[in-house]
Amino acid sequence: MIHNLEPREAAAHGSGMMAAFLLRPGRFFAALLAAGLTLSGCASPDDAGKPCGMVSAYLEPARAEGLYRTVVTNLDGRSVISQPNYQLLPGRHTFTLVELIDAPQLDVPLSLRVAKTLTIEVKPNTRYHLAAHYLPDGDGKNFWQPVVWQQDAITCHFPQTSGMPL
Numbered sequence: 001m002i003h004n005l006e007p008r009e010a011a012a013h014g015s016g017m018m019a020a021f022l023l024r025p026g027r028f029f030a031a032l033l034a035a036g037l038t039l040s041g042c043a044s045p046d047d048a049g050k051p052c053g054m055v056s057a058y059l060e061p062a063r064a065e066g067l068y069r070t071v072v073t074n075l076d077g078r079s080v081i082s083q084p085n086y087q088l089l090p091g092r093h094t095f096t097l098v099e100l101i102d103a104p105q106l107d108v109p110l111s112l113r114v115a116k117t118l119t120i121e122v123k124p125n126t127r128y129h130l131a132a133h134y135l136p137d138g139d140g141k142n143f144w145q146p147v148v149w150q151q152d153a154i155t156c157h158f159p160q161t162s163g164m165p166l
Helices: 007-011
Strands: 002-005 018-024 027-033 053-056 070-075 085-088 091-099 116-122 126-134 144-153
Touching: 053 116, 070 126, 085 091, 091 126, 091 144, 116 126, 116 144
Parallel strands: 053 126
Antiparallel strands: 002 027, 018 027, 053 085, 070 091, 091 116, 126 144
């Protein structure tokens, strides 16, 4: 379904849906997609109330330890729009990440700066913080590796659904 919305109207559709915008002269066209690609990591209505874990890529890691931010591009083989948090059912999840290393001594051509994967066994009520670990002695594509640099205990349950259709 395509809606012809002004930007302020389109912003009102952010709850439970994702909007993709294409700029046309004076208008935005919003294609509203089902909630399956939102922050909740492809959770379904059947997941309401179930415990969850969280994977995050928003904190600035300790650069003094060679840690830098990352961006998530894929989750469990599906392309995603990068978010600060991914609320997930417990179990094994695979993230594809790109590094945001801006170390002055980094001398790697852009062609060798490729995405890497990291698989995490997500436990309930746990948040995992992702980072790129810079390996200054690494060569070629081996100048970094994705890591979990911090874990926190949290309380996490998927929200109850309101029963309203999308």
